[in-house]
Amino acid sequence: MKKEVKVFAPASVANVAVGYDILGFALERPGDEIIVRFADHEGLQISKITGDNGKLPYEVQKNTAGFAAQCLLEHLGETKRGIEMEIHKKMPFGSGLGSSAASSAAGVWAVNELLGTPLSKREVLHFAVLGEQIADGAYHADNVAPALLGGMVLIRNNKELDVHQLPVPDGLVASVVYPHIKILTKDARGVLSPNLPLPKMIQQCGNLAGMIIGLYQSDFSLIGRSLKDVVIEPQRAQLIPPFYEVKKAALAAGALGCSISGAGPSIFALSQGREKAEHVAQAMAQVFNNHQIPVEEFVSSVNQSGAIKI
């Protein structure tokens, strides 16, 4: 049997209230699995896709995971290598949980592992972002970087891929609720005003800085005071009708903070301790249930592994 590698890459929460387009963290689960193996045909081919309800293209150039892997193979001068790729989607699309980023990170890391790990995660990040760009249209790493590298990741500059893994205090746990509401990323971007008032920038900068200091100092109270999005959340909340009710329930249940995950509709909260986070997730889910909206819940520490061979 030909050499084969199976890689898991996790879902992620981007923006994290205070870092629109520049902050994200990885979840333990859900995530996507990608299997790659050497094959007799020439070049990369996608042989199987599951869990996508037939929505994803088999054409390498149009598939997030395929394109990312192809870009890596081109960089390595290995485009003639016969490689077969299976994509097993194990997380929802359009959820605001970085589904395409997980596929892209898994695809590129699986191929890199198959070839004997010629490059580091930092070195393949660019190719994973290129894959994500197929799905999202923009070259940005706030989901891809955490999905690939793991951790809470700050991207100083997306174009330069100047990425930094931030310390995460023990006991910081995320509650994520994905309601079955459809929001397209482009719609979520469409509601955003192209401008904002200067005082809002000052508040947002202060909160971002407070969040980073809170992470470095393991200061949960400061993290809580800082987890406030005064720019993006007020504009996007309308896309998730019970958003403020869910947020209120999360905070009442003891969450440090609560906001929209990525472009939504998933909502995340951060809490101190797993028990609190479980309680918060239930409280958030309950609100959606009261509105007859089915949800999936995830309670997760920040995943420090990112894409990983399993």
Added chain:
Amino acid sequence: MKKEVKVFAPASVANVAVGYDILGFALERPGDEIIVRFADHEGLQISKITGDNGKLPYEVQKNTAGFAAQCLLEHLGETKRGIEMEIHKKMPFGSGLGSSAASSAAGVWAVNELLGTPLSKREVLHFAVLGEQIADGAYHADNVAPALLGGMVLIRNNKELDVHQLPVPDGLVASVVYPHIKILTKDARGVLSPNLPLPKMIQQCGNLAGMIIGLYQSDFSLIGRSLKDVVIEPQRAQLIPPFYEVKKAALAAGALGCSISGAGPSIFALSQGREKAEHVAQAMAQVFNNHQIPVEEFVSSVNQSGAIKI
């Protein structure tokens, strides 16, 4: 002779390129000196002001240092105490170096020391900010907090005075050049657009985050990449005609970054090592000299003491 206390409080650089209204650091010098002593009259009186060319009012309610001290005395229920205050301005007004903040911090700390230090620096900060408000019109702490507490200070929220001293890597040295050009803070604020494009906020946030991470990690290269103001500096540079020439000279001389100090006209740079910082200061001063603009230069580590009894 009645008990007497002499306090020095330093100049400071606010904004620091990436933290408009929320970041500032204290310089070793220049700064103001304030002497307070018990007196036979009732209440606080200003008995002497030097170094101000007659510009500062003797009326306590209208004087930055006097008003700050008076607010503290009211809080302590000590308004009947006979206290005499001498203010020795030893730094330029309207320089963008936090002159009024230094006076306010020195005034409030001197009185607190005279009374046997009933409160901590954190506890008197509010009163020092009230003093600064007399001069500046706004309740903000980006000069006052460093002048009082020392260090590189991030103010998450000015209203809440949620202030945090950031770590400063060994060898981070500031070069400051004060050109004899007049800019009023209200004019410097007047040139600012009330709005900004969202992509500029994203860049500014990324750079602020990079700066904070750079400080925590002692990563001078990251500090250098981050020290870029894409929002305020481009709007204010016009107020200091040779600004871009000065900045270019600073960077050519090896500075990590260079921008406007507070509302200007002073310009600061940060460098790795004192020798480099001296060289940078000379290069900056030279540009102003070429334009026949007289300057004062200061080369300084970040002052970790803030207001201090001398």
